Amino acid sequence: MSPATLERPRRAATYLETSAPSPAPAEVQQGTHVLPSLTLESGVVLRNVSLRWTLLGTPHERHANVVLVTHALTGTADVHAWWAPLVGNGRALDTSSHAVLCVNVLGGCAGSTGPRSGDAAPFPAISTRDQAAAIWALLDAFHVRHLALVTGGSLGGMVALEVTALRPAQVFQTVVFAAPARQTALGAGWNALMRSAIDVGGARDGLALARMAGMLSYRSAEGFEQRFGASVAPDGTPAIASWLSHHGQRLVERFDTASYVTLIDAMDRHDIARARGSLRNALRGFGHRITGVGIPGDLLYPAEVVQSWTRQVGARYVSLDSPHGHDAFLLEVPQVDAILRDALRTSTVRRANSASFGHGLDALATPAATIAAPTRIALAGCGVVGDAFASALARGSTAEALLDRVLVRDITRERTGLSAALATGRAAQGVLTSDPAQLLDGEASVLVEALGGIEPARTLAERALQRGVRVVTANKELVAAHGPALLALARVHETTFDFEGSVSASVPVVRLLRSLSRESQVARITGILNGTTNYVLDAIADGTRFTDAVRLAQAAGFAEADPSRDLDGRDIEAKARILAWLGFGVSPDAVVVTRRGLDEAVARWAALVARTSDRIRLLCTIERVGAEVTARIGPARVPLSSAWGAVRGVQNRIVIEAETGARWELEGPGAGGDATARALLTDLRAPTA
Secondary structure (H helix, E strand, O other): OOHHHHHOOOOOOHHHOOOOOOOOOOOEEEEEEEEEEEEOOOOOEEEEEEEEEEEEOOOOHHHOOEEEEEOOOOOOOOHHHHOHHHEEOOOOEEOOOOEEEEEOOOOOOOOOOOOOOOOOOOOOOOOHHHHHHHHHHHHHHOOOOOEOEEEEEOHHHHHHHHHHHHOHHHEOOEEEEOOOOEOOHHHHHHHHHHHHHHHHHHHHHHHHHHHHHHHHHHOOHHHHHHHOOOOEOOOOOEHHHHHHHHHHHHHHHHOOHHHHHHHHHHHHOOEOOOOOOOHHHHOOOOHHHEEEEEOOOOOOOOHHHHHHHHHHHOOEEEEOOOOOHHHHHHHOHHHHHHHHHHHHHHHHHHHHHHHHOOOOOOOOOOHHHOOOOOOEEEEEOOOHHHHHHHHHHHOOOOOOOEEEEEEOOOOOOOOHHHHHHHHOOOEOOOOEEOOHHHOOOOOOOEEEEOOOOOOOHHHHHHHHHHOOOEEEEOOHHHHHHHHHHHHHHHHHOOOOEEOOHHHHOOOOHHHHHHHHOOOOOEEEEEEEOOHHHHHHHHHHHOOOOHHHHHHHHHHOOOOOOOOHHHHOOHHHHHHHHHHHHHHHOOOHHHOEEEEOOOOHHHHHHHHHHOOOOEEEEEEEEEEEEOOEEEEEEEEEEEEOOOOOOOOOOOEEEEEEEEOOOOEEEEEEEOOOHHHHHHHHHHHHHOOOO
16 A cells, blocks of 8 residues: 555545455555645634644554554654554554554644744644644545544643544544643643743744753653762763753754744643533543543643543543653553553454444444434524534534534634534535525525524524424524424424424423323423523522622523523523423413512522522422413522522423322533533434424
8 A cells, every 4th residue: 555545535545445454564654635724713724734644554444443643742743753662563553453543733843734933924823622623634535434542642642632522433442641631730831931931042042941841841750860860960060951951952953943832832722621511521421432541740741630530521540650750651661552452452342342233333422423313404503502513513423414504693703613513524614604595505404593582593494394304493482482383384394393402401301291291191390490590599609799690600601691581581481381382282372471580689588598508499380270371480499408409500400290190300401502502412313203
């Protein structure tokens, strides 16, 4: 196989058809692939992006045998050089059975696109997520759909985590050496010191000084003492000084200063949880396929940092004991060898099980990434919810969905989720439109409505249903006002209208009621239906003033810029009308509603009650009273020790009681873009007839 095979991805990739690994030692193949464009998280589009790659071994798509190695800060694609004892025939990364691929990261200076000192135009800010997205674009071009293993250390560990988080269904195992899930204060501090050294010393002396500072963080106090102790050089200076100077000068000879700054800036932006709700959400459902390796004595990213994130996401933690500190993942060959061999053994078993049970290689897809839905989607609205939906699609597997058109008010606004979808091929370039009439002119067979409000949401939904296009929405106002009519229209045109997220984000109460209404007579529905007000009430109970609590909710993404619909109870009223329609079979506009929301007076009462063992919750009760179905919305005092009192933050709780005495209790996040996006994805996976 020649490098030209990889350089012409549109031709038949014959190397993927080989059914048996070659027993011969792997030939080192290298090349540079050019991506026509790459959209960064910031929304900036890079053109003609070069990525330098090295490949050892033969990829076999049917066996998903590709191992991706991501390099550290000043590394290169030459993995066979800097990790030589671990890569090759019979070694841990055995090139007789696996294909080992390494890519010089975006922003690097060893063949990939990045800044160069002296460039006239500044290079845009990049992140580890951008670097991971560029790698996936390369893998797509090379027709590599699944990865047996992704591994890297330090910056490479950060990128390995992002590679996994972007497409979890396509990665069987991940091993992260000495890297955090989010940049640490200590790591940012070391980078600030190195950046200042460059500012003071310039491109050559400054870079050398920065490298000297970096080297102090890459080894341990124990290792330094063992190696240098009190020894001095012939000129009387401490021996460690000449060692540091040597490493500084070596880097100046081979590395570009502007690239160095760009890469440490990317490390400072590293945060797996960004735009994904939380770290746990970001790695939900596949943490068990990740191994985090911590190094006791690591001065850059202490072992405790790695232990912390692995514990949060249910990943495996392994300790790499060494006197060498952070660089131990490069130096402790026997231990690293054992860790990688173990990961590949586990990967092999999982790949075999996936195939033997008939699930195919996508069997590892997480619920949020598994969409049994049409592949082309028209997305109406790309605000908090719409952008979170685009971000979730970007983390899914390749075959599931593509954003065909996206309707927005402002085409120029930055949207991180949509940028990720573009970068991972889940959205076509030029996908944006500000004209509602153009939204359904493409090939989309499902409309995801995330605009909010009545118009133009109703018109778009009606137009889609009349064309036989599915509609999925979380728009409570639309469903409360026109839900029955839209559902009837969907049935006439033999399609579906689904709206799980319209009541309680990711809490599946809509689906439950749509089934119960055919089987059980609902007697009463009680719930905390607004995550924003519950979050505010919790903050008040903790001593925060009402207005400040609202600002906190807005800053956290749990309240709109204008929070009045949440605070005065109109949001709950719309949800109550939907629940009454589904649970009691009445038209939403026929429900008799009384409501009292959250205001200064209620806030003062909540603060007073919090001094006792009680709490204030904004409760909604829906029941039949005589010939009417009523909904009562208002503040209620509940014991802190009760189930209602235990509902914290943006959580919702809904209790459904049937005439038969049956009772259903549901809880889950009721606010936030990620939770609502999950509800939209749930409807896409399992539409209700």
